[in-house]
Amino acid sequence: MLLFLGKRLLQLLPTLFFVSLIIFSLQQLLPGDPALAMAGEERDPAVLEQIRRQYRLDQPLYVQYVYWVGGVLSGNLGESMRLKEPVLTLITQKFPVTLQLALMAIVISLLIGVSAGVVSAVKKDTPIDYAVNLVALWGISTPNFWLGILLIFLFAVHLGWLPASGYVGPLEDFWLSLKTTILPAFVLGNSFAAVLMRHTRSAMLQAMSSDYVRTARAKGLAERKVVLKHAMRNALTPVVTLGALELGTLLSGAVLTEQVFSIPGFGKLIVDSVFNRDYAVVQGVTLVTATTYILLNLLADIAYVLINPRLRS
Amino acid sequence: MARLVSIALLAGMLLASAPVAAQTTLRVGLAEDPDVLDPTLARTYVGRIVFASLCDKLFDIDDQLNIVPQLALSHATSEDGKTVTIKLRQGVKFHDGTAMDATAVKASLERHMSMQGSFRRPELAAVDKVEVVDAATVLLQLKTPFSPLIAQLADRAGMILSAKAIGEEGDKFGLKPICAGPFKFVERVQQDRIVLEKFADYWNAQNVHIDRVIFRPIVESTVRLANLKSGSLDLIERALATDLKEIKADPKLKLATQIEIGYQGLTLNLANGEAGKNGPFGKDPRVRLALEAAIDRKALSEVVFNGEYLPGNQWVSPKSAYYQQKFPVPGRDVAKAKKLLAEAGVATPVSVDFMVPNNPESRQAAEVIQAMAQEAGFDLKIRVTEFATSLNEAEQGRFQAYFIGWSGRVDPDGNSYIFFKCKAPQNNGHFCSKDVDQWLDDARQVNKLEERKAIYEKVADKYLKEGSIIYLYHRLVIIAHSNKLEGYQQLPDGLVRVVGVKLKP
């Protein structure tokens, strides 16, 4: 076990190195002069030069990279050119927001996806199976920015049940927080619900036809007990890894969802920073996102091994 | 027993301290998140909207674009135009309690002029020295006469900041700005909200009837409007022209509109890089005239903006006092366009690399222009470009036509000088004429409207025929607000002024 853990941690380092390379070259790819982008309507050449010098934009790439990595290792992720705030501050402000959305999305998709998958597996090849399949597939087939806009119009404008946009933190006002995040979380989560449904279904089917379940059935245990106890436990193990992997997709989906619902989270911050050429922010946020994702994957792998002892060898 | 007593006392205190009157909060929806809240470093239009409530300026404008007093009471320019005397209002306090006097004004102006990274420097480039005459009078010594100066002082360059704060915070001032406006800064959560609170010692406090202002940036205009309709916001800026019908039909909403002081137009590449020099517009000015003749400005406004935007052909709108009546907005004339192209001897269709910033209204307008120009023999190849990239492309000359506007400045010099002068920073089309340069400088030296207008007439005569910008229309500043908001007036600069406004519960 320790060996496994040690090996995985060792793999982490080169991965993180490549992540940093990808992230850094990401915004070098972006055409356009960040000083110009930052200047907006103002165009004084002397000021632009000074900005370039201040943010080391006139230095060769490897120099900039070294400064950035050095900063990261000492806890300084740089400063946003546009907002003049330290990137770390922006991250600590916004990460919890997207995290809240993502967690709610996962809960919603677990509720919808797993139950749909179970029902679909138990009632395989019946009309219920097809109906549930269709509804779940609907989730991954609709562009989430589109769904978001439609839902805003239905629930906020026509019915007036929920606020159209904006975000309130759970510590400020719990119920209002729930009201502002339920729609974006649903939009974010419905594609994962579909993925979960599929995997739960196939895992359940596998488990239901596996030897030990057949044995349990042969022993005469009630059908429901058999299903719930044995099959589901086995079916849930891939869900753990899936959840960790899905976080990456959720963060991608958050980009557009936060845009549509005006949620001040990570996704919105990244998109705005890409379009504003705010390099430091793009680098810092992507680094944090990627690292979180990698760590979560590691945790998921460990959990998977722990839950399923057969894999340890 | 003691516990019960203390609980009862606490409950009693809470009940007693329950607010008698609820706080009035004005919730404003902005179209973007403002950049840094430091008037010296700020550079977005939307940031100005926040400043209108946070930082007072030496002067302000009225709906006719006349200069009116704000922190300063009067201004007087010497005969030779090189000395400007400004008399300040008495009894003005900054948000931190310190008093505003001539020394503080001098400190702010010098910061705008010389701080590293200051975007106000070119605006105050004509100022040589700022002198304190007495506690209520400031003297500006200019290098050369500069008539647009007062208009600059009615914008960010004239915003006076707390001397104590700029001394202590330096370039971090924007994180906790301290000025002399009707509201003081409470907090900012990036991309979420900016919260301001009423400043009790404001010089005009008796006219401020709102307790708090909260600005929320909401980029999607449909969502912004949805928020207004559902009551989550009280006022939104930049509602879409195509939403006007819906807003007018809603009894809970009211509109406040004005034609902007800026413009939207086509910037043509006359000589910037290869694309310009060898491009369709670089060789014969008749091609430029042909393109203009092919466009129906009125139909453009009708189709894309429900007729709400005002067709224009100069760098100031037809409503401006500086508009040259001698050159009215031309109508469409496809035959003339074809004739001009034939005379210029260019092969049709004329291929044009048409760069369009990525927003829905620009895209649609570009498509309509493309269709119009096609009938005259132009093939405008639309290239939707991200805004930040387009700025770079424009500067480097990698375009032949660029659909871009300008938010506008109070003084006509602000809409022309940096676009027309040879090698000026915003002159992406690289138009260059020694005569026009001379006239633009002349117009800065003179103060009277009639004299300046006469000079600008010469500029117009030349520029409207050969210049790199074809002006198309002037947008309507569209502010939509709840009918609970009373007394709101809209000025052409698009800013939201909260003084004098009442919010019914």
Place this chain on the structure above:
Amino acid sequence: MAVSEALTLELAEESPGARAWRRLIKRKGAVVGLGIIVVFVGVAIFAPLFAPYDPIQQSWSTIRKPPSLQHWFGTDESGRDLFSRVIFGARASLLAGIVSISIALGLGVPVGLLAGYAGRWVDALISRITDAMLACPFLILAIALAAFLGPSLENAMIAIGVTATPIFVRLTRGQVLAVKVEDYVEAARAVGNPPTRIAYKHILPNILPALIVQATISVATAIIAEASLSFLGLGQQPPAPSWGSMLNTAQRFLTNAPWMAIWPGLAIFLIVLSFNMVGDGLRDALDPKER
């Protein structure tokens, strides 16, 4: 001949492809999905025959008209016929989906084969880079690439294809690792086949099913990715129609002209749903454990 023998003979004669096909068409969902895809592809290819109007022809007197006999889907903000635009938009979306995943397959499968078969430090290097790419949010990579290459449909396809490559690298590698130890591979190696031959002639055909399933599902994701990029303005350029940019424009007119939003949204939904259903069907059909 005994019945069992006859049955065995018959079953043995069916090729794996035919068997998969037989199983696939048993699943009604997959059949419906396949049908819809065929219809869309046909419509896209023969768009000029199906579209009653020129999709970019503006008509300023018929702006934002609701569906009628002259315009079955209504008109858009510049008076263009929506039905024709949806039909021509199919080309952009289908191309985007298919071409981008072809790029991902073309790049990802060889790299995955290399990683899985070569092993050791080659595998380690490729795996770490793949992990790194998968760790960055997909849409951000795509936006950055598309912005770099310049906004156009072709560049959007390249951007999506490149960002989808790591998925196929990882999948191929995983499959290769599983199959590498099978007897037929050992046998091929024993006979002295060069590694590339083994990889392409022996390993690849056996991991094809998993790749096909993933590819089908990835096409669905790619179509949505193209819509997302167009929504942000980085895809198909105006005035050429694309469902994503049509949705972007329709946002502003949701209350004035909701039909502008319904049809492109519905079209994306149907085509993506179909690809998902076919992918599901393929997965079930190619699953060796099913009868």
